[in-house]
Amino acid sequence: MSNKRTLHDFFSPPATKKIKVDTTTNLTTSTCDAASTHETYPFPVPQPPRELLDFLSFAPASEPRTMNDQLDLDLLYFPPYIPKEAEKDLFLFLRRELFFYRVQYKIKRGAIETQINTPRYTTVFGVDESSRFASDGSLVDAQTNRSIPKDRYACRPRPLPGCLDALRQLTESCTGETFNFCLVNYYASGNDSISYHSDDERFLGPEPAIASISLGATRDFLMKHKPIPPSTIAPVAEPRPLKLPLASGDMVLMRGHTQANWLHSIPKRKGAQSDKGRINITFRKTMVRGGTENYYRYNVGDGEVFKWNEGKRAMVPWAEVEGR
Numbered sequence: 001m002s003n004k005r006t007l008h009d010f011f012s013p014p015a016t017k018k019i020k021v022d023t024t025t026n027l028t029t030s031t032c033d034a035a036s037t038h039e040t041y042p043f044p045v046p047q048p049p050r051e052l053l054d055f056l057s058f059a060p061a062s063e064p065r066t067m068n069d070q071l072d073l074d075l076l077y078f079p080p081y082i083p084k085e086a087e088k089d090l091f092l093f094l095r096r097e098l099f100f101y102r103v104q105y106k107i108k109r110g111a112i113e114t115q116i117n118t119p120r121y122t123t124v125f126g127v128d129e130s131s132r133f134a135s136d137g138s139l140v141d142a143q144t145n146r147s148i149p150k151d152r153y154a155c156r157p158r159p160l161p162g163c164l165d166a167l168r169q170l171t172e173s174c175t176g177e178t179f180n181f182c183l184v185n186y187y188a189s190g191n192d193s194i195s196y197h198s199d200d201e202r203f204l205g206p207e208p209a210i211a212s213i214s215l216g217a218t219r220d221f222l223m224k225h226k227p228i229p230p231s232t233i234a235p236v237a238e239p240r241p242l243k244l245p246l247a248s249g250d251m252v253l254m255r256g257h258t259q260a261n262w263l264h265s266i267p268k269r270k271g272a273q274s275d276k277g278r279i280n281i282t283f284r285k286t287m288v289r290g291g292t293e294n295y296y297r298y299n300v301g302d303g304e305v306f307k308w309n310e311g312k313r314a315m316v317p318w319a320e321v322e323g324r
């Protein structure tokens with residue numbers, strides 16, 4: 001669990017090579033100071049300032065606590081993971097520079113259709129294991145390296161911008177896991193939330209590892225075991241619910257049997273810090289196409305783009321900002 005390669009190395013071009021900016025595809029690779037662009041991005045995402053990257057490369061900022069003393073629970077908790085010197089600037093940078101969505105969709109149960117308004121801002125980057133992004137930003141088949149068939153995806157997968165890809169690399173080296181997706185949540189206030197769920201979709205494989213980084217306002221992360229049928233009660237203590245008050249810079253790695261057996265949530269919150277925003281970044285590994293479709297549908301959707309507005313101190317529709 002060490003991180004010998006610095007983020008400086010990651011962003012610096014190799015000494016012998018010239019930075020190559022591909023003008024035909026509107027994509028710059030993340031090895032230089034140029035902003036990350038892609039035909040699917042509404043606007044470019046700049047690289048973080050050098051000092052921020054320097055501090056980030058000292059992650060993890062603490063030794064992790066293993067939490068596996070309960071039935072099916074397997075967590076690594078880093079309080080904190082992001083160094084103190086970087087946590088606030090990273091929060092401000094990501095809130096200011098990323099594009100977000102407020103996804104709405106309908107679910108049908110029997111004859112009843114319900115409108116769901118996702119109670120937080122979301123955005124997502126990445127593609128499942130069947131494909132990868134070539135250096136020109138196009139998608140190629142992971143096995144053959146040939147362009148993917150046009151109908152492989154109904155959605156339009158987006159590569160991780162340099163800032164999130166640097167965090168991904170760091171997190172891979174700190175956890176020994178590998179990730180191909182990055183989901184970002186922005187909770188604008190204590191009124192935004194995520195209800196109890198588990199990230200146990202089949203497209204993540206049998207024992208998915210999910211690294212979850214918190215920035216900004218402290219929010220309670222609640223966990224509870226899924227109901228255990230009475231007949232299968234094992235001769236172990238009944239699992240107790242957990243409450244982790246996740247502070248800015250903390251990371252929780254959920255792995256092993258956790259997703260299959262535990263639910264987690266960020267409930268609405270009143271009082272302390274409830275007027276402050278919080279960013280959550282999760283890194284995951286999606287095995288098949290269905291996962292890519294699912295993540296873009298529920299984290300980008302087809303609604304308008306939001307961007308942080310410093311004057312209004314709020315996410316506002318990007319079209320409004322641009323005067324389009």
Ligand SMILES: O=C(O)CCC(=O)C(=O)O
Pocket residue numbers: 183185194199212214221264265266280282
């Ligand atoms: O915001 C968090 O800490 C949790 C987010 C989460 O559970 C998810 O995106 O699946």
Ligand SMILES: [Fe+2]
Pocket residue numbers: 197198199264
């Ligand atoms: Fe989750």
